[in-house]
Amino acid sequence: MKPIYLDYNSTTPISATVAQAMAQCYQKGYLNPASQHRPGQEARLVLEKLRSEIIDMLGGVSTGMRTDRLILTSGGTESNNLAISGLARAARDASGAQRIIFSAIEHPSVIGIAHYLATQGFEIDTIAVDAHGVCDLCDLAAKLDAESSDSVAVVSIMAANNETGVIQPIQSAAQMCREKGIYFHTDAVQMVGKVDVNFSTLGADCLTFTAHKFHGPRGVGGLLVRNGIELTPLIYGGFQQMGTRPGTEDVALTTGLHQALLEHQQSPERDAEIKRLRDQLETSLLAIAPGSVINGSGAFRMSHTINISFPGINRQALLLAADFAGLAISTGSACASGSSDPSHVIIAMGASEEVIEGSIRISLGATTSQQEIDDSLTRFQQVIDRLSTL
Ligand SMILES: Cc1ncc(COP(=O)(O)O)c(C=O)c1O
Numbered sequence: 001m002k003p004i005y006l007d008y009n010s011t012t013p014i015s016a017t018v019a020q021a022m023a024q025c026y027q028k029g030y031l032n033p034a035s036q037h038r039p040g041q042e043a044r045l046v047l048e049k050l051r052s053e054i055i056d057m058l059g060g061v062s063t064g065m066r067t068d069r070l071i072l073t074s075g076g077t078e079s080n081n082l083a084i085s086g087l088a089r090a091a092r093d094a095s096g097a098q099r100i101i102f103s104a105i106e107h108p109s110v111i112g113i114a115h116y117l118a119t120q121g122f123e124i125d126t127i128a129v130d131a132h133g134v135c136d137l138c139d140l141a142a143k144l145d146a147e148s149s150d151s152v153a154v155v156s157i158m159a160a161n162n163e164t165g166v167i168q169p170i171q172s173a174a175q176m177c178r179e180k181g182i183y184f185h186t187d188a189v190q191m192v193g194k195v196d197v198n199f200s201t202l203g204a205d206c207l208t209f210t211a212h213k214f215h216g217p218r219g220v221g222g223l224l225v226r227n228g229i230e231l232t233p234l235i236y237g238g239f240q241q242m243g244t245r246p247g248t249e250d251v252a253l254t255t256g257l258h259q260a261l262l263e264h265q266q267s268p269e270r271d272a273e274i275k276r277l278r279d280q281l282e283t284s285l286l287a288i289a290p291g292s293v294i295n296g297s298g299a300f301r302m303s304h305t306i307n308i309s310f311p312g313i314n315r316q317a318l319l320l321a322a323d324f325a326g327l328a329i330s331t332g333s334a335c336a337s338g339s340s341d342p343s344h345v346i347i348a349m350g351a352s353e354e355v356i357e358g359s360i361r362i363s364l365g366a367t368t369s370q371q372e373i374d375d376s377l378t379r380f381q382q383v384i385d386r387l388s389t390l
């Protein structure tokens with residue numbers, strides 16, 4: 001039985017043209033872009049061209065006096081850590097501000113660094129979400145208006161949630177923070193390369209993305225940083241990337257990131273097709289499993305995600321049975337034992353115990369086909385029928 005991959009929010013297969021562009025790059029044998037000799041300078045020229053085109057594709061400012069910066073990192077986790085820690089420490093050094101506010105549904109890479117910073121003297125606070133999984137801007141406003149608002153160092157809200165696909169009101173949140181002179185970061189990992197993202201219009205000070213979520217290579221991501229903002233580094237070493245993220249930059253990985261973004265831009269029809277397949281699967285699943293619930297369905301969602309609860313069916317049992325039936329799906333967040341904890345996202349939405357226990361994520365990507373959706377429905381039906389009779 002051919003496995004059907006429906007876990008694109010976790011990672012995506014690298015596209016053939018991305019792999020080809022990277023292979024050509026390796027064949028050219030670019031050396032260290034930080035070297036002063038000619039081969040090094042050749043690599044530097046290629047890298048800086050890629051960097052400036054990536055900034056352009058993401059709607060940042062790549063030329064002139066007010067140029068935004070693209071810091072290349074190892075991926076979304078590092079970009080989130082660098083943004084939160086870098087902005088929080090810079091704000092504390094400048095004004096003594098020491099509160100970090102983030103939404104209750106952030107990825108563990110945001111929650112993790114915030115909790116670490118709490119051990120270093122920072123205070124942390126979360127913004128609530130409503131029943132559809134959308135950040136409550138009244139809660140954010142109350143936190144920013146509080147007497148202690150001048151102590152807020154940074155606010156972080158993701159652009160789209162990785163478990164539900166729910167899109168967050170980033171532009172409004174960024175505006176609210178800007179009016180108070182507070183740094184605002186967004187984790188746009190589940191949005192960049194899937195729909196068009198415009199850094200300038202969104203108004204965030206820093207924006208995280210990672211190539212492997214949109215058919216690029218694993219091991220490379222970026223942090224867009226608004227012109228004029230200095231981040232305190234996470235790691236220390238050489239002068240690469242102006243010391244903010246030292247370490248030798250890799251031309252081939254950056255080529256893969258660039259090519260994957262380019263492919264997204266050159267395929268404007270891709271998102272509509274993914275939405276068509278997602279809606280078809282979602283409607284059919286609701287029909288074969290009466291009583292099932294789509295988490296986040298009352299909000300604007302990314303086209304590639306379904307978060308569904310089959311009440312009465314445990315998510316871990318469903319995941320294992322689905323895997324056995326050749327369906328690669330996921331539960332909320334994997335824990336150290338390889339099992340899964342109940343999703344903090346579905347819990348934050350105030351869902352019932354039954355919905356929390358039964359929630360799984362199905363996610364589609366550019367390589368999902370109609371045949372796979374048709375076949376997956378048959379397999380889901382068999383799995384659900386079997387588990388319902390236990
Ligand atoms: C919303 C979000 N942020 C950050 C990350 C981490 O990205 P990476 O795997 O590149 O470290 C992920 C990956 O699952 C994600 O979905």
